[in-house]
Amino acid sequence: MGLELYLDLLSQPCRALYIFARTNNIPFEFKHVELMKGERWRRGKPPGNLPGAPRGHRTEEFRKVNMLMKVPALKDGSFTLAESIAILLYLARKFKTPDHWYPSDLQKRARVDEYLSWQHVNIRGKGSKLFLTKVLLPLLTGQPLSPEKLEGVTEELNVVLKQFEEKFLQDKPFIVGNEISLADLVALVELMQPVGAGYNLFEERPKLAAWRSRVEEAVGKQLCQEAHEGILNAKNLTADKIAPELLEHFKHQLLKQSS
Numbered sequence: 001m002g003l004e005l006y007l008d009l010l011s012q013p014c015r016a017l018y019i020f021a022r023t024n025n026i027p028f029e030f031k032h033v034e035l036m037k038g039e040r041w042r043r044g045k046p047p048g049n050l051p052g053a054p055r056g057h058r059t060e061e062f063r064k065v066n067m068l069m070k071v072p073a074l075k076d077g078s079f080t081l082a083e084s085i086a087i088l089l090y091l092a093r094k095f096k097t098p099d100h101w102y103p104s105d106l107q108k109r110a111r112v113d114e115y116l117s118w119q120h121v122n123i124r125g126k127g128s129k130l131f132l133t134k135v136l137l138p139l140l141t142g143q144p145l146s147p148e149k150l151e152g153v154t155e156e157l158n159v160v161l162k163q164f165e166e167k168f169l170q171d172k173p174f175i176v177g178n179e180i181s182l183a184d185l186v187a188l189v190e191l192m193q194p195v196g197a198g199y200n201l202f203e204e205r206p207k208l209a210a211w212r213s214r215v216e217e218a219v220g221k222q223l224c225q226e227a228h229e230g231i232l233n234a235k236n237l238t239a240d241k242i243a244p245e246l247l248e249h250f251k252h253q254l255l256k257q258s259s
């Protein structure tokens, strides 16, 4: 059995893996796990029970691949792996991808590690919060989002964007220097999440916009577009597209975040 990647491209870490595998010609089977389907399958009522139709992430079947029931996940023969960063590194090592992705140079590699360690609760945390608040909160409450709430989450994101520019990007073409690394790819997919919610953070940030173009060029603009098509349509999401128990899950998450 070949390499399988369990993905939903609405998810930022899944897009990082997808782009990384495709741009490096890593052969894999795309196993579509549909986040918005939630637990419907576990209750035995999949909408349109077609063979090969994508399944939700809370099924017993997916639990066998990742007991945390989160995407992305990898299966390579009988070996399974969760966590996008671990999976990216596994693929980089197994397929010996070009050195610039995860440089063998001690200090360059440390720069990649530094960004990957920082980004999780900062760029990812604040970008996801804006996305969930702007796209999902109005669906959960049936009320338009209050300008104060939106301003609050946008401000939190703006703080980390400034840190990203000043500490990590500085005046370099890429985070590590002249070549793209895993850090840039992970950063790009996360920054596209707020864009999918309608906050085009690149508009007033020329340095970030130029960096985005370089990253897209390095991996292929068309591939980037394809990977981001779903999230760039997320603004049009309606409550009936999301499993009720997932809406409930998100509600708790959002309430926790704002407390």
Ligand SMILES: N[C@@H](CCC(=O)N[C@@H](CS)C(=O)NCC(=O)O)C(=O)O
Pocket (backbone or CB within 6 Å): 011, 012, 013, 035, 057, 069, 070, 071, 072, 082, 083, 084, 085
């Ligand atoms: N730290 C994990 C995060 C994985 C994660 O949170 N995945 C989200 C999608 S972006 C998910 O599967 N959420 C489903 C859930 O929490 O029920 C990684 O980097 O892979």
